[in-house]
Amino acid sequence: MAVPRLELPVLQNWSCHNCGGCCRQHLIEVTDSERQRILDQKWTAQDGIRQPILAWHSGPPWKKRYRLTHTDDGGCVFLNEQGLCRIHAKFGEAAKPLPCRIYPYAFHPHDKSFAVSLRFSCPSVVANKGKPVVEQQKVLRGLASDVIPPGAHNSLPPLLTKRDRVDWSDLLTFVEALDHTLTDPAAPVVVKILRAVIWTTLVGQSSFEKLRGPRIRELIALLMEAARIEVPSIPVKVNEPTSVGRLYFRTLVAQYARKDTVADLSSGPWGRWKLFQAILKFTRGKGNIPPLQAGQKSIPFELLEGSFGCLEPEAEEILTRYFRVKVQGLHFCGPAYYDVPFTEGFHSLALILPVTLWLARWLAAGDGRDRLTTDDVSKALAMADHHHGYSGALAQNASRYRVRWLAESGDLSRLCVWYSR
Ligand code: SF4
Known part of the structure; x- marks a missing residue:
């Protein structure tokens, strides 16, 4: 798909400050292929992963959805003691599930382009901390082409x-x-x-x-x-x-x-x-x-x-x-x-x-x-x-x-x- 044109919010800054909040407060839904990719990564107790099931099946059998397991302390199974993502640390950012890479951004149809919004459930968004979003055009266009379905620009x-x-x-x-x-x-x-x-x-x-x-x-x-x-x-x-x-x-x-x-x-x-x-x-x-x-x-x-x-x-x-x-x-x-x-x-x-x-x-x-x-x-x-x-x-x-x-x-x-x- 061609890289979409984006309308960016002019008054917002954001960079991740590794608070780990999103990895605690959201249940991350993963696709079948993301789940398989995670299984193929062969996580073991030596990596700090002790849970036998990394993604659980939610919803009715005819509508397969998987969500990442959370540990007893409420965090995602891949969140380490320093508040960092183990998948990111071991395999790089691109190996993370798509929702983790996109958060806190959201993309919405806007005539022939897409409007970018942010979720204020992230404390760094609320505090306006980080790099101006208008300077993140290149990264955002990469994310947008991963998340926006074909034909969505004709909505x-x-x-x-x-x-x-x-x-x-x-x-x-x-x-x-x-x-x-x-x-x-x-x-x-x-x-x-x-x-x-x-x-x-x-x-x-x-x-x-x-x-x-x-x-x-x-x-x-x-x-x-x-x-x-x-x-x-x-x-x-x-x-x-x-x-x-x-x-x-x-x-x-x-x-x-x-x-x-x-x-x-x-x-x-x-x-x-x-x-x-x-x-x-x-x-x-x-x-x-x-x-x-x-x-x-x-x-x-x-x-x-x-x-x-x-x-x-x-x-x-x-x-x-x-x-x-x-x-x-x-x-x-x-x-x-x-x-x-x-x-x-x-x-x-x-x-x-x-x-x-x-x-x-x-x-x-x-x-x-x-x-x-x-x-x-x-x-x-x-x-x-x-x-x-x-x-x-x-x-x-x-x-x-x-x-x-x-x-x-x-x-x-x-x-x-x-x-x-
Ligand atoms: S996979 Fe990584 S980034 Fe996604 S919720 Fe789990 S710890 Fe956070």
């Missing part, structure tokens, strides 16, 4: 709304407008998200059957200006989210708070039963929050509902960069996000703001604090983004319905403001 654009599809150039006009809304240097991230939610909700309610090109640009300019006038700054009057909105939000936040690789939480019938009970507690929202992964403490739900103050400027920068990288990388709709339309996808992305702030409050309150640090926000964002576009639970109709309901009822905006105060 249809994602739907704009649940009814209408516009062509690539008009869809990208909406994407650029969204990115522009997120760039206002004078506005806090919550204001930028509120404005974007307002105008994308109006787009979702409009018909684009006859609108094209310049008329779409005129409409977007009008909508953006209306949203800017409606939300000039952080709203002084804070409206509480409704009880249904809170219920739907907690049900969704439970999906972002979990970590499927924590063996005792979700594996086997007992693990799934415990997870089910924990999610029921989130639904009730009374008593103590059940921890779903390391670092989360069992504290009362109500402790997270007070004011935790303004975000530190560094946390503002991280969140703004997060939303812009996801928007520029088309990492919120179409094939990157359960094939949902642009408007619904952006509302799912906007929900990451209250989800992250809720999780950050949980971390802070677990340490006895009622103020958020940048570290709380960074860790919470890494937890939330782990699932963004990759969780089967978030792809289900029930989850998608809740996101749409939150956006249409106005509770999405209320939740953003409520957890930003």
Whole structure:
């Protein structure tokens, strides 16, 4: 396949800092040939590998999938004591399974090219550490040609709304407008998200059957200006989210708070039963929050509902960069996000703001604090983004319905403001 043209995020740096986090928090799926290659590498106890099975069969027999085994301490079987990959050390980077070579990058169709996004479940991505991504064009093009299937550059654009599809150039006009809304240097991230939610909700309610090109640009300019006038700054009057909105939000936040690789939480019938009970507690929202992964403490739900103050400027920068990288990388709709339309996808992305702030409050309150640090926000964002576009639970109709309901009822905006105060 010809090497694809890439659109790179201009504001993101990244290099691997060997924290080993990705090798602990992700279950790596390998193809039949990758599994065979690993078996042919003849790993022994002398290499530090004591597990007899290196890749286990998951899913039904008619849909063969293999995942790399994890050790009792939670890491991939190939992760060594120094946090390095044994396959990489012994056979070179190219010998690793494809998902390990690609992470934390993601490639999404973008007209005749591909947009590159990054997963913020990697702490180096959150911290913006490493070489500018725009200077990594050569490596990324090599990776892209390994991962992008033939013909993918002819993909249809994602739907704009649940009814209408516009062509690539008009869809990208909406994407650029969204990115522009997120760039206002004078506005806090919550204001930028509120404005974007307002105008994308109006787009979702409009018909684009006859609108094209310049008329779409005129409409977007009008909508953006209306949203800017409606939300000039952080709203002084804070409206509480409704009880249904809170219920739907907690049900969704439970999906972002979990970590499927924590063996005792979700594996086997007992693990799934415990997870089910924990999610029921989130639904009730009374008593103590059940921890779903390391670092989360069992504290009362109500402790997270007070004011935790303004975000530190560094946390503002991280969140703004997060939303812009996801928007520029088309990492919120179409094939990157359960094939949902642009408007619904952006509302799912906007929900990451209250989800992250809720999780950050949980971390802070677990340490006895009622103020958020940048570290709380960074860790919470890494937890939330782990699932963004990759969780089967978030792809289900029930989850998608809740996101749409939150956006249409106005509770999405209320939740953003409520957890930003
Ligand atoms: S194979 Fe290597 S890079 Fe991939 S998860 Fe395991 S240790 Fe990490």
